[in-house]
Amino acid sequence: MTVAENLVKMKQTIEQACRDCERNPDDIKIIAVTKYVSIERTLEALQAGITDLGENRKEEFLKKYESIGDQATWHFIGSLQSRKVKDVIHQVDYIHSLDRKSLAKEIQKRAEQTVPCFVQVNVSGEESKHGLAPEDVENFVESLKAYDKIKIVGLMTMAPHVDHEEELRAVFRKLRALRDIIRDKNQPHAPCESLSMGMSNDYHIAIEEGATHIRVGSSLVG
């Protein structure tokens, strides 16, 4: 399938999900996750109308950035080692995986402009997953007040690999509730309006639960 064909289908699914919950499809940003695919396929996605790309590893991101540069908005969605921050910080537009103070400190040290970041939350509590425990997120966000190079634009989570719809919904709902709490504090450094959640298998559910950024790889470009 071409990316354009996949995108047509995907937009239909998004529109259906939006009808079901009375949302505007324009409020949902599609991030095409290109970590498994070639530069050619990535360019095909841009041709098809994709504007935002997601990568989860430094090396692969830089390789693609070299050829594509500012033709795309770049989202770093994978766990980021502090020592690699300096290599990507001037190229990325968003970081979705801010999950610890040491990483925040490194971003503060290396960035020349304010970097929009999502705080990654391990809602499901699986040991294999990165992210802060939900109960630690409020304090973490508070603790970033003095970091003028970091703007908390939202929260991000990876849902567990389960088919059980209610279990997925519960995860997405919990992230949304946490987002509401932080957003409603109206802190200048943490507008926290966005929700980065939903992947190939579950983005329609994530949209119904309030996702503003969906990160879709295999079903779109794979």
Ligand SMILES: *Cc1c(COP(=O)(O)O)cnc(C)c1O
């Ligand atoms: C790979 C990846 C995705 C996309 O996963 P698909 O199931 O291929 O859509 C989304 N988010 C993160 C953080 C990823 O690493």
